[in-house]
């Protein structure tokens with residue numbers, strides 16, 4: 001396989017006796033990967049195997065050249081995970097402290113932390129909110145902060161589980177543009193995996209995976225994968 005590719009081989013997941021994923025095998029060298037499919041089809045579970053939040057019951061997953069189950073620590077450092085619900089992610093009382101925590105965890109020189117925190121808040125439109133209690137941020141502001149906290153660590157791969165769900169049109173576009181195109185500093189990561197029900201967003205990726213009933217039913221050009229998914233509901 002290509003060292004940079006995300007790869008699942010015979011991946012199966014059983015949790016508390018319930019079978020959730022069955023025999024997922026795929027190699028993904030593409031930079032932008034969409035994951036689509038019905039509610040309960042296994043998308044989030046698959047996404048969670050990519051940084052070790054969920055362990056394979058069968059088979060294996062490699063991301064950024066790392067066997068996730070064998071090297072969970074390296075996998076967590078290399079793969080940033082953005083939860084749908086930002087409350088699952090925000091650990092500190094204020095945005096400024098949250099970003100500082102992420103930077104410290106990433107081993108940033110402490111003299112650089114204040115400047116990096118300020119730059120990240122600015123980049124995500126949260127420049128005024130460094131010291132506002134995080135619980136009092138709006139849903140969308142929390143989601144932007146959670147993304148900022150993931151990206152300041154500069155992970156090689158970003159996995160985002162429905163990253164635009166809570167966002168208004170402007171912020172959803174901003175989030176999508178950032179994840180897909182990056183900004184003046186370049187792409188946000190080597191690879192981006194986006195779980196989404198927004199098929200326009202999925203269409204802008206380089207490849208789309210469709211899950212159904214815990215199986216990967218199709219992986220390929222987003223246009224075709226999305227067309228056939230839509231056709232099921234026609």
Ligand SMILES: Nc1ncnc2c1ncn2[C@@H]1O[C@H](COP(=O)(O)OP(=O)(O)OP(=O)(O)O)[C@@H](O)[C@H]1O
Nearest residue numbers: 015016018020037038039040041042043044045046
């Ligand atoms: N701990 C668990 N015990 C039993 N079943 C579980 C467990 N975790 C997940 N499941 C089930 O596994 C299936 C896949 O869940 P998953 O969250 O991966 O779906 P999804 O495709 O992300 O759905 P959605 O679009 O609604 O977010 C669901 O039917 C879910 O209820």
Ligand SMILES: [Mg+2]
Nearest residue numbers: 043044045161
């Ligand atoms: Mg989900």
